[in-house]
Amino acid sequence: MPQFDIATYYSQIFWLIVTFGLLYIFVYKFITPKAEEIFNNRQTNIQDNITQADTLTIEVEKLNKYYNEEIDKTNAEIDRLKKEKIDSLESEFLIKKKNLEQDLKNAINQNIEDINLAAKQFRTNKSAAIIKLAVNIIEKIVDTKADMNLLQNIKVK
Incomplete structure (x- = not known):
C-alpha cells in the first residue's frame, strides 16, 4: 500500500498541506x-423583528x-341613558296610573249615581216598571204579544 510507504510520506504531507491550505484559503x-454576512443579516433581521414586535x-x-376606556365610557353612557329612561317611564307610568285610578273612581261614582x-x-214608577217587566216575562214565556192594558187594570197591593 502506497500510503504506508515511507518514501512517499513527504510528498503525501506536502500535498496534504497544499490541498488543505488551498481549501482553507478558499473557505476563508x-x-x-x-456565511458571516448571512449570519449578520440574520441577526440584524431578528433584532429588527424583535424591535418591531416590541413597538407593535x-x-x-x-x-x-x-378601546377599554371607550367601552367603559360607552357603558357608563348607556347606564345613564337607561336610568334616565327608566325614571321617565316610571314617572309616566305613575301619572297614567293616577289618571286611570281617578277615571275609575269617577266611572264608579257615576255608575253608583246611575x-x-x-x-x-x-220606586216612583214601581207599578209601570212591574207591568213592563211582566209584559217582557210573558212575551218570553208564551212567545206572543202581551196585552199591556189588561195588565195595567190589575191592581198591585
Missing part, C-alpha cells in the same frame, strides 16, 4: 465572508387601553 476568502406590542397595549237614579225612578 469565499465561504466565510458570505406597545401600540396594541395602547389601543387595548383606549244605579241610585234608576232605583229611585223604579
